[in-house]
Each structure stands twice: as C-alpha cells, then as structure tokens.
Amino acid sequence: MSLMHGTGITRMRFTDGITITIRFEESVIACFEKHRQLDPKSTEAGGQLYARYSEGEVLVCKATGPKENDKRGRFFFLPNRKSERAEIRENYADGLHFVGDWHTHPESIPEPSIKDLKSIRNCYRDSEHSLKYFIMVIIGTESFPSGISVSVHNEKESVLLLV
Numbered sequence: 020m021s022l023m024h025g026t027g028i029t030r031m032r033f034t035d036g037i038t039i040t041i042r043f044e045e046s047v048i049a050c051f052e053k054h055r056q057l058d059p060k061s062t063e064a065g066g067q068l069y070a071r072y073s074e075g076e077v078l079v080c081k082a083t084g085p086k087e088n089d090k091r092g093r094f095f096f097l098p099n100r101k102s103e104r105a106e107i108r109e110n111y112a113d114g115l116h117f118v119g120d121w122h123t124h125p126e127s128i129p130e131p132s133i134k135d136l137k138s139i140r141n142c143y144r145d146s147e148h149s150l151k152y153f154i155m156v157i158i159g160t161e162s163f164p165s166g167i168s169v170s171v172h173n174e175k176e177s178v179l180l181l182v
C-alpha cells in the first residue's frame with residue numbers, strides 16, 4: 020500500500036484465492052491523520068468506513084466519527100451502536116456500503132488488540148451484509164505508512180495487510 024500521495028492502495032489474497040484491492044480516498048486518509056493520538060492526553064477516536072465498489076476494487080470513500088455519544092478514553096473507544104446502525108442505513112440509501120471500522124491507538128506502530136479482533140469478528144457475524152470480509156483500520160502515532168494497520172476479517176480468517 021502506498022500512502023505517499025495521501026491515497027492508499029493495498030492488495031491481498033485470501034486462502035480461497037480471492038484477491039482484494041482496497042483503496043482509500045484522500046479525505047479518508049486526512050480523517051485518520053487528524054485523529055492520531057499525538058497529544059499525551061488525547062483519547063481514542065474511531066468510526067465507520069464506507070465504500071463504493073468498482074471493477075474489482077473497494078474504494079473506501081468515507082470515514083465517519085468520532086461522535087459525541089461515543090465513550091472514549093486513552094486506551095478504549097466504545098462507539099454508540101444505535102447511532103452506528105442508523106448511520107449504516109443512511110449511507111446505504113446514498114449508495115455507500117458499510118465495510119468496516121477504524122480507530123486510533125496511543126502507540127507508534129498500531130496492532131489490533133485481542134479485543135479488537137474479537138469485536139470485528141463478532142461484528143462480521145452479527146451484521147446483515149453480503150461482504151466476504153470487514154476491514155479494520157488502526158491508526159497509531161507514527162506517520163503513514165508505518166503508523167497505519169489495515170486488516171481484513173471474517174469468521175474464519177484475519178489477515179493483516181502489508182502497507
């Protein structure tokens with residue numbers, strides 16, 4: 020994945036042979052950068068990712084959040100689930116598909132926690148969708164690409180994408 024010009028592209032292959040290309044629009048990368056936890060007092064931020072599909076690639080064109088009713092601390096981020104569901108419906112009406120979540124970590128090179136992995140798998144299992152995977156983006160304090168972790172998850176697999 021190259022983030023040199025504010026646009027990220029990443030490709031990955033699941034064990035069943037499916038190749039996936041994910042691209043982030045500049046506005047999405049800008050949202051990630053804006054919420055990096057650079058200040059020692061800053062709290063975790065996060066939100067949802069929405070995409071359009073075109074010619075075999077997923078174009079993540081919108082990142083939402085954080086919202087006022089989210090619960091945020093230095094080491095945790097608990098979004099308001101009811102607001103999230105409403106947001107998914109609104110964006111779907113605009114042709115944007117919910118494809119996953121993003122959140123920040125107060126660490127330089129971000130890594131998904133055990134809780135993060137469990138949460139995205141449960142989300143995949145419990146949501147109504149026709150996606151082969153959900154995307155999880157974690158933003159650390161290093162500048163990109165070192166400070167961003169992109170992984171995809173379904174009930175069987177979790178794959179960390181090389182950035």
Ligand SMILES: [Zn+2]
Binds near residue numbers: 122124131135
């Ligand atoms: Zn986390």
